Each structure stands twice: as structure tokens, then as C-alpha cells.
Amino acid sequence: MTHALIVDDDVDSAETLRALVAASGYTVAVAHTLRDARRQIALQQPDLILLDLQLPDGSGMELCADPELIANSEVVLVTGHASLETSIQALRLGAADYLVKPIDAGHLRAVLSRFMKPSALKAEVAGLSAKVAPDGHFGHLWGRADSMVAVYNKISRVAGTGVTVLITGESGTGKELVAQTVHDLSRRRQQPFLAVNCGAISPNLIESEIFGHEKGSFTGAERQHQGFFERASGGTLFLDEITEMPPDLQVKLLRVLETGRYMRVGSTQMLDADVRLIAATNRRLADAVKSGKLREDLLYRLNVFPIELPPLRERMDDVELLAGHFLTAIGQAEGETKRLGPQALVQLRGYDWPGNVRELRNVVQRAYVMAAGEVIDECWLPVAGNGAASAAALNGLDSTGAAPQPSADDAIVLPVGTSMAEAERRLILATLRHFHHHKERTAATLGISLKTLYNRLKDYAAVDGEEARPTEDLAASEGRR
Structure with missing residues (x-):
């Protein structure tokens, strides 16, 4: 049976938690001080620790900062102040989630339903990491370059926690794939992953789309509408191009991140924002703040755990691997296998890929369609240092920019x-x-x-x-x- 340890100096709060956790099928021990907590852990290693930060003989952070003590335990913070910097720091140290006092029974059940032993998560991540060298991929991402291995290591570190992640990188580098991989390795994997492009929604509708609205809250609101936070409840909400969100809505998003609660447009009822938030942008963060595209206070709240994706031109050794992956996927879908000729591979590696991995995928798809035989030659591929020739190749012309000559x-x-x-x-x-x-x-x-x-x-x-x-x-x- 799964064993839980509740560490809370408030006797009434601890007893309420004990009853709720026991009702979910856990055996439960209670400690009111750090000293008691260490003794309980020595007696029986808990699978789950519900940890208050403010204790009579110190901060709960001291337990989080001792990896050997809690190495095999999932830690969930219990705090009366969700915006405390100490909460963020504890999440960085590996806490899986947090609960805000007074404890909501539904929120607690949701946290308990996501419980996974840290050893199981570590084994899964280790299995994925072992595939990088032979197969060249990690989750939804492909590449063996050192810069990508560094990204995989960051994903491995953050996926099992409840930390907010901010992904940066040029357009086409695969930011959504990073977010999807983080979700798939998290305790929320059984719940929805919802990706939203903030720049693709009308400024007049974006608040309603994100938070939802009540029937009659504005002209045309003929029924209640669930927003992205509500639809992603229990799972992960990925806000792509966060710098395209209107400034006034950024203020409301900041409030949600600080309190963990929100309201539908036209409602007075608070709802719990039970989501893991991941944001992304292709802008430089300092420039976005300076130009007013991103509020500085929101940046600090989002940028708890940054992940920066390298452009494809900085990992050219991965081009052949990526092209081969795309060709395999296309061949399986179309029922016909094709491969890149030697000169085609040379030409792919010589191009600087301003559109990054997305451009490479589109080029490979176009070349697959245009190639008459099973070998794709260089005539359908972009040419290094020659924008006109590259455009010609993508538009069905030969490597000199001329149209293929028809027969008589x-x-x-x-x-x-x-x-x-x-x-x-x-x-x-x-x-x-x-x-x-x-x-x-x-x-x-x-x-x-x-x-x-x-x-x-x-x-x-x-x-x-x-x-x-x-x-x-x-x-x-x-x-x-």
C-alpha cells in the first residue's frame, strides 16, 4: 500500500489532510516538525510527502534541499501563499506539485490521482536517454548534437515537477514538441495536452477563449463556454507565442499563476486552475520586455525553468538524421519508400535553414513528391547561399532556376x-x-x-x-x- 507522510505544524490542518489522504487508500503518518519528519522518514520511507513550508523548527525547504532524504518520495507542497518565492524554489528542487490552504478536497484528489513513484519516472527517463545515441531521438524530438542532449537533460529534470517552463527559440525549432515531451514524461500525462497559439486568436476573443465565459456575458454569448484552462484541467496548457497576448490579459494570466484560480468572463465564481503551464516565444526575452510585448513581472513568473532550443544551423550534423526521419514517416504514409542521394545529402548539409526544422520537413516533403524515382537528387533541394536558386528548387525548377524542359x-x-x-x-x-x-x-x-x-x-x-x-x-x- 502507498504510504504518505504529512508534515504540518497546524494540528487541525494535518488531521483534515490525514483523513482525506487515508480515504484515498494511503497509509498515513503525521509529523509536526522537521525533526519529527526526519524520524518518520527514517522509520518508513514515504512514497508521498505533503510538506508545509513554515514549521516551528525551520523551513520545509530543508527537506527539499536534501536529495538523499527524499530521493524515493514525491513531494507536494502545502502552503497558504502560492506566490511565495520559496514555493517556486521548492518546485525547482523537485517538488511535484503544490496545494493551497485551505485545502480543496477535489484539488487534493486530483493531485493524488497523478501520483507516480519517482523511481518509475527516473527509469522511464533513463530509457529514453539510452535511445539518444543509437536511435537519435528523445520523446518527440530528434537529434544527437550536444546542444540537443543538453535540452533532453533539462526536460528530464523538469518533467516530473510542477514547475512552469518557458521555451525560447527561433520559429520552426520545435518548441511545441518540447512542451509535448515534457507533458508525456510528467505525472499529468493521462490528462489533456492543449496547445494554443496566442497570436492566432482575435484580441477581442482571447480572454473568453482562455478563461471561458458565462451565457449572456456579452453580445453573442448564447451559452456557457469552457476556456483553455478548464479544458486542460488536470493536464498541461501550452501557450505558444506568449508575447502576442494583449498586455491587459497578461495581467490576468499573472494573477492566475500567483493564486492558482481564475473566473470565467461574466462570472463571480472562482475556479481552480489545475494545469501545468508551459509558455513559448520566438522573440528575445529582453527585447520583448523592452518593446512592451511581454510584461516584466509575467516574465519572471513564467521563466521559472527556461529551455532554449538551438537553431538547426548550429547542429548541422542532425540534418541527415532529421531528413531520414521525415522521409521514413512520409514513406509509411504514402506506401512508397524513397531515399536521399549522396549529392542531395551534401546539399542539405550546406544550406543554412533559416526556417529551421520546420523548413527542412517541408523541403523533404516537397522533394519526396517531386522525385520520380526512389532516389531523391539535389535538383529539388535548396541551394546554399543562393536564395533565388533555393526558391526555384522549391517551386519545381531545376538547380539552375530553369523549368524542366518538356519533350517534343x-x-x-x-x-x-x-x-x-x-x-x-x-x-x-x-x-x-x-x-x-x-x-x-x-x-x-x-x-x-x-x-x-x-x-x-x-x-x-x-x-x-x-x-x-x-x-x-x-x-x-x-x-x-
Whole structure:
């Protein structure tokens, strides 16, 4: 049976906690001082310690600061002041969660439901770490570079705690994947992981989307709406591009972080914010504060445990590994295996990847579609130091920036006086026939977007039912890619 130790100098509070924890199937011991706590731990190592910070003979921090004493115990802080810096420091030292006095029975049950023995978490992290060298990945992340190993070590350290994490890095480096990996290694893994891009929500709706609203709280509020905090309850809420959140809402978010409670728009009832918060931004933090994009006090509250992701250009040895991973995933989805030729690998490693891992993934997907055989050559890949050539490769042109030359059988003849619209129509349809109605290759070769191609084909079909066959849904086609 799981054993819990309650360390609290308030006799009534300790007795209430003891009854609630015992009702959840734990054996329970109680200590009212640090000295008693150490004696109880020596008698029987607890699986769970509910620890008050303010004790007659010292601070509960002293137990947190002794890793050997609590190495096999999960620590949950019990405090009357959730905003105390000592609470944050204790979380940094490995506390898994915290409870705010007076203890809410529902919140306590939620904390108990997430209980995992530290040894189990450590074994899981060790298993993932062992795969980095042979397989090159850790959770949802890929890479063997020293800078990525450092990121993995940070994730391993913070995942099992309740600490707020702030992830920084350029666009496309994989910040959401870091957040997802932290969640998957945490005690909250069985509950939702909700990712929100703060820059993608209308400023007029973002407060309602994050905190929810009551029916009738504003014009158009026809029913009660659960916000992100409520939908992610018990799990992890990832706020991406936090610097795009309006300043007035940053104040309210800061309040939630300090008190652990919030209200829906139009409500007077406080709700518990039972979420692990992870935030991210692609801006430099000092610049964001200086420009007014991020409140300085919110930065301090979010930046409890920082994780900075390196750009791809600083870990070029990982490019081949990442490209191979993307090709494998695409091949499994499409049912056809393809590989990169030797010169293609050289060209990938020579490019500086301003769009980072996201750009590499998109390049590999495009090259997979454009390559006719099982070997992908360099003509569909970006060229180092030549922006025009790189753009040409991505738009279906060859390495010199010229369009692939059609054979004589593919040529079209236009009489003098043909309108531009008709010339475009004939060229698009001829190219579509040449690629056997493969729309992605057609769009890439013509240098237009897939959406533009679909719009043109839809127009042609509406006029005369041409062979363009535009009925395939664009979203479905992009989903298969």
C-alpha cells in the first residue's frame, strides 16, 4: 500500500489532510516538525510527502534541499501563499506539485490521482536517454548534437515537477514538441495536452477563449463556454507565442499563476486552475520586455525553468538524421519508400535553414513528391547561399532556376493573338496531363501554389466541364502529404 507522510505544524490542518489522504487508500503518518519528519522518514520511507513550508523548527525547504532524504518520495507542497518565492524554489528542487490552504478536497484528489513513484519516472527517463545515441531521438524530438542532449537533460529534470517552463527559440525549432515531451514524461500525462497559439486568436476573443465565459456575458454569448484552462484541467496548457497576448490579459494570466484560480468572463465564481503551464516565444526575452510585448513581472513568473532550443544551423550534423526521419514517416504514409542521394545529402548539409526544422520537413516533403524515382537528387533541394536558386528548387525548377524542359510530345503551340487567360489555361492543363493529374507536381512545376491551381481548375470546369477534374478536396490532398 502507498504510504504518505504529512508534515504540518497546524494540528487541525494535518488531521483534515490525514483523513482525506487515508480515504484515498494511503497509509498515513503525521509529523509536526522537521525533526519529527526526519524520524518518520527514517522509520518508513514515504512514497508521498505533503510538506508545509513554515514549521516551528525551520523551513520545509530543508527537506527539499536534501536529495538523499527524499530521493524515493514525491513531494507536494502545502502552503497558504502560492506566490511565495520559496514555493517556486521548492518546485525547482523537485517538488511535484503544490496545494493551497485551505485545502480543496477535489484539488487534493486530483493531485493524488497523478501520483507516480519517482523511481518509475527516473527509469522511464533513463530509457529514453539510452535511445539518444543509437536511435537519435528523445520523446518527440530528434537529434544527437550536444546542444540537443543538453535540452533532453533539462526536460528530464523538469518533467516530473510542477514547475512552469518557458521555451525560447527561433520559429520552426520545435518548441511545441518540447512542451509535448515534457507533458508525456510528467505525472499529468493521462490528462489533456492543449496547445494554443496566442497570436492566432482575435484580441477581442482571447480572454473568453482562455478563461471561458458565462451565457449572456456579452453580445453573442448564447451559452456557457469552457476556456483553455478548464479544458486542460488536470493536464498541461501550452501557450505558444506568449508575447502576442494583449498586455491587459497578461495581467490576468499573472494573477492566475500567483493564486492558482481564475473566473470565467461574466462570472463571480472562482475556479481552480489545475494545469501545468508551459509558455513559448520566438522573440528575445529582453527585447520583448523592452518593446512592451511581454510584461516584466509575467516574465519572471513564467521563466521559472527556461529551455532554449538551438537553431538547426548550429547542429548541422542532425540534418541527415532529421531528413531520414521525415522521409521514413512520409514513406509509411504514402506506401512508397524513397531515399536521399549522396549529392542531395551534401546539399542539405550546406544550406543554412533559416526556417529551421520546420523548413527542412517541408523541403523533404516537397522533394519526396517531386522525385520520380526512389532516389531523391539535389535538383529539388535548396541551394546554399543562393536564395533565388533555393526558391526555384522549391517551386519545381531545376538547380539552375530553369523549368524542366518538356519533350517534343509535350509541347503546346499557341497561335498569335491567343489571350493570356487562354494561354495560361492551355499551359496548366497540358502540364497537368504531363504529370498524370498529379496536382502537387503540377503546381510546383508551374511555380504556383496548390490553392491557386485548384482555383484555376475549378474555374475551367465551371465554364466547360474541362478534363481538369478539380473535384478533389484541397484539404484532403494536403492531409495525405
